[in-house]
Amino acid sequence: MVTKLPKVDVVTVGVGWAGGIVAAELSKAGYQVVGLERGGEKATEDFLHAHDHLKYEQRQEVMQKLTNNTITIRNNLQMTALPVRSEMNYTIGTGVGGGGSHWAAQTHRYFPYDFEIRSKTIERYGGEKIPKDMTIQDWGITYDELEPYYDKFEKMAGISGEEDPLAAKRSNPYPNPPLKRTPAMKLFHDAAEKLGYHPYVIPGGNMSQTYTNPDGETLNACHYCSFCSGNGCEIGAKSDPVVTVVPTALKTGNFELRTYAYVKRVIYDGDKATGVLYVDTQTGEEFEQPAELVALTSFTLNNVRLLLLSNIGVPYNPETGEGVIGKNYTDHHNYLGATGFFNEEKFNLYVGSGILGETFSDFVADNFDHSDVDFIHGGQVEIRQLGLSPIVNNNVPSGTPMWGKEFKKQSLFYFNRTPLVMTQKASLPWKQHYLDLDPTYNDDHGDPLLRVTLDYTDQDRNLNKFLTGKCAEVLKEMGADIIEEHVMPDHFSGAANSEHSGGGAIMGADPETSALNNYLQMWDMNNLFVCGSNAFPHFGAANPTLTMGALTYRATEGMIKYLQEGDGLLVKAKSTKQNS
Amino acid sequence: MPEKHESEKNKIVSRRSFLKNTGMVTGGVVGGAVLGGLLGNPFKTETPQGDPEKKTDFHEQTPVDYSETRQFFKRKEDFDVLSMATERIFPEDEHGPGAIGLGVPYFIDKQLAGPWGINADDYMKRPFLTPELNQLPQVPLNRADIFILGVRMLNEVSKTDYGDAFYNLEEERQIEILQAFESGEVKMNKVSSAFFFGLLRQSTLEGAYSDPMYGGNKNMEGWKMKEFPGAQMSYTNVVEEEEFLLIDPVSLKGHH
Structure with missing residues (x-):
């Protein structure tokens, strides 16, 4: 028995950053918006008692529980995919705010090279630089076209930052100055500079001062308390949909937020979405919410799964490379670097915030000549000061037993002597990496889980080796006594300690090779918009939220245009055939 | 040091x-x-909790800690094996207390009695197949079952090889047995000894360094040893x- 509800202008599936941005922009423009969120509500007060590593980091308090829904993973087409079973191995936010509550809040812009990666790679190195079956493609948008929306997200979220000397042109400075520098950050800065690199303080959504955004929402200054990434902020000093776009939407009077509403299907008639089918997860009651426009705004993997479950768009076929839903799946979770053990110096490493740190972009994108390296794109070298959890930070020099007397002695000694130097690197797509529905494992509704097929490639291994070498070089210059480079595992395990998944419903200029146009509008269903990192044709070096948020801000302009002008595609399709 | x-x-x-x-x-x-x-x-500046021997001005006797009572482990023997195993993983030394002094065994007991013990937040649907390459563990048992199997196997190996309960053996013997579990050499039914050991090590460190409200890290001694300021x-x-x-x-x- 499904109860049919009155029709609204817009329904969003999920109320995190993407759903919050859609809700805020469309409700400000006078449209009636309903936000369906599978989890509960959140408020800053929830986090006053949250300085608790066991509950938040180990037991993943603010994350989706895997009891009923997870992913399955295999490395190649021949293997049987198996589920990621342990809550500890999978981090996806849930509840209002979603990933935007627990995120670390780093916000680097992608580089102009990212948006035209295929054309620019061929232009500089020739087509043979791109390995067979690497399916990089241009995004159907340029940096200059997206720049105003980067600016808009940064102002909404009150980004504190210092300009990257190697980044592309900005229309405005960051709305807030960078965070303070710790001694470890200064040491990194000086070392990187001596080596000829261009370090700067990491930008992001921890406030360096009290800030009121253009929507009138006020954020407080960060206390560097360290319970940041993986937690929400009890004083509203981290940008979060809960303290920005959600209240902005609610105060228009045009936005209704419904929690514990889990969307099972997009409902459609021909090539028009008519609404969504959802279940109240507390009572089991089912509802149909009709809408003029449907926005999928949940996590990347859930957006793609919902398209597959709803049978919308042509599923990707990894044998032929045809089809688009599930294509170009990328995973960004392989954060390695080098551990530097300092015997003489101790740092206040218990101090921290999600973004606290420095980095340099000398090896990101095409900022250096790739003629003599065996990979494309690159990554950033970072020092991060998140604030150490004593439970999981037990660095000991290799050769030390992992428990017992010597382990205790060494792990106590080095706790405040091993600042984190790591890399985040680009993840590029391959023909054989994709998402589809699992043939064996289901959720409690009887719907198949999402299946991931992905493995590490020589591109990943070569890039990782190059970058961990740079981490070691910087640590040596910083004066570390023992330096150990992290070694990449042979195969991808499916474990994810953050929400950095990309692709599966990507944007582009050509409906043959992309699911969405550059307004994130489905080529095949004009009143369905899919907002998330699912739109990324490849994963750039840095964290996804800013680029995802900028694309979503731009998508809301498309949505408003669509609602004003009625039926139609916002962008004319081009045939690019760039992957043939 | x-x-x-x-x-x-x-x-x-x-x-x-x-x-x-x-x-x-x-x-x-x-x-x-x-x-x-x-x-x-x-x-609120905390009342100093330092020396439990020290009598306060208000009471002539040390208050009984009623929370240090087994919730999960029915058999004392199992709990005693667990306690000694955690102590070998995180031993008392010149830096401060070991797992037993920090209350780690009671921490683990409480965790196993709650949702973590029955894997309430994990995907536990069948089938459980054998992982290939680097696929993540597929273990059909919950943590409560694994701990019971594990501590009993620790004791069985001790009795078979050395003729006494695990907690009565010399430290060196205890370490050797735990090393055999860590490497997966010991055959266990339905779950590998290495998986059990991994769980034991992880929960021992959690007990040493979690907020003391969970029953471990007694008097914040774990944090003090690690020079970690806690929930500032x-x-x-x-x-x-x-x-x-x-x-x-x-x-x-x-x-x-």
């Missing part, structure tokens, strides 16, 4: 000068009214400090 204590001398001086410079007194917590302005005063609310005045600051820890009990 004498070299460490040597280098600590300077740091203690630095800490004193920091406190002097910021107008704070020792014994309290760095933070409080000075750092936590926005929240009012989020700290603000480090605004510490973030740029050049010297290492040894800050007295606070627990969530010290919050509102």
Whole structure:
């Protein structure tokens, strides 16, 4: 028995950053918006008692529980995919705010090279630089076209930052100055500079001062308390949909937020979405919410799964490379670097915030000549000061037993002597990496889980080796006594300690090779918009939220245009055939 | 580690000068009214919990800790094996208490009695197939079952190989047996001994370093050994400090 509800202008599936941005922009423009969120509500007060590593980091308090829904993973087409079973191995936010509550809040812009990666790679190195079956493609948008929306997200979220000397042109400075520098950050800065690199303080959504955004929402200054990434902020000093776009939407009077509403299907008639089918997860009651426009705004993997479950768009076929839903799946979770053990110096490493740190972009994108390296794109070298959890930070020099007397002695000694130097690197797509529905494992509704097929490639291994070498070089210059480079595992395990998944419903200029146009509008269903990192044709070096948020801000302009002008595609399709 | 204590001398001086410079007194917590302005005063300086032997002014006897009673482990024998195994993983030494002194066995007992013990947040639907390459573990048993199987196997191996219960063996023997579990050499039914050992090690460290409200990290001794200040609310005045600051820890009990 499904109860049919009155029709609204817009329904969003999920109320995190993407759903919050859609809700805020469309409700400000006078449209009636309903936000369906599978989890509960959140408020800053929830986090006053949250300085608790066991509950938040180990037991993943603010994350989706895997009891009923997870992913399955295999490395190649021949293997049987198996589920990621342990809550500890999978981090996806849930509840209002979603990933935007627990995120670390780093916000680097992608580089102009990212948006035209295929054309620019061929232009500089020739087509043979791109390995067979690497399916990089241009995004159907340029940096200059997206720049105003980067600016808009940064102002909404009150980004504190210092300009990257190697980044592309900005229309405005960051709305807030960078965070303070710790001694470890200064040491990194000086070392990187001596080596000829261009370090700067990491930008992001921890406030360096009290800030009121253009929507009138006020954020407080960060206390560097360290319970940041993986937690929400009890004083509203981290940008979060809960303290920005959600209240902005609610105060228009045009936005209704419904929690514990889990969307099972997009409902459609021909090539028009008519609404969504959802279940109240507390009572089991089912509802149909009709809408003029449907926005999928949940996590990347859930957006793609919902398209597959709803049978919308042509599923990707990894044998032929045809089809688009599930294509170009990328995973960004392989954060390695080098551990530097300092015997003489101790740092206040218990101090921290999600973004606290420095980095340099000398090896990101095409900022250096790739003629003599065996990979494309690159990554950033970072020092991060998140604030150490004593439970999981037990660095000991290799050769030390992992428990017992010597382990205790060494792990106590080095706790405040091993600042984190790591890399985040680009993840590029391959023909054989994709998402589809699992043939064996289901959720409690009887719907198949999402299946991931992905493995590490020589591109990943070569890039990782190059970058961990740079981490070691910087640590040596910083004066570390023992330096150990992290070694990449042979195969991808499916474990994810953050929400950095990309692709599966990507944007582009050509409906043959992309699911969405550059307004994130489905080529095949004009009143369905899919907002998330699912739109990324490849994963750039840095964290996804800013680029995802900028694309979503731009998508809301498309949505408003669509609602004003009625039926139609916002962008004319081009045939690019760039992957043939 | 004498070299460490040597280098600590300077740091203690630095800490004193920091406190002097910021107008704070020792014994309290760095933070409080000075750092936590926005929240009012989020700290109540905790009652010193140091020496449990010491009698207070109000009571002539040490209060009984009723929470240190087994919830999960029905057999004392199982709990005694667990306790000794955690102590070998995190032993008492010159730095401070080991797992038993920190209350780790009771921490694990409480965790196993709750949702973590029955894998309430994990995907436990069948089938459980054998992982290939680097696929993640597929274990059909919940943690409560695994701990029971594991501690009984520890004791069985001890009795078979050395003729006595695990907790009665010499330290060296206990370590050898745990190493055999760690490497997966010991055959167990339905789950590998290496998986059990991994769980045992992880929960021992969780018990040593989690907030004391969970039953481990007694008197915040785990945090003190690690020079970790616990659940502080603000480090605004510490973030740029050049010297290492040894800050007295606070627990969530010290919050509102």
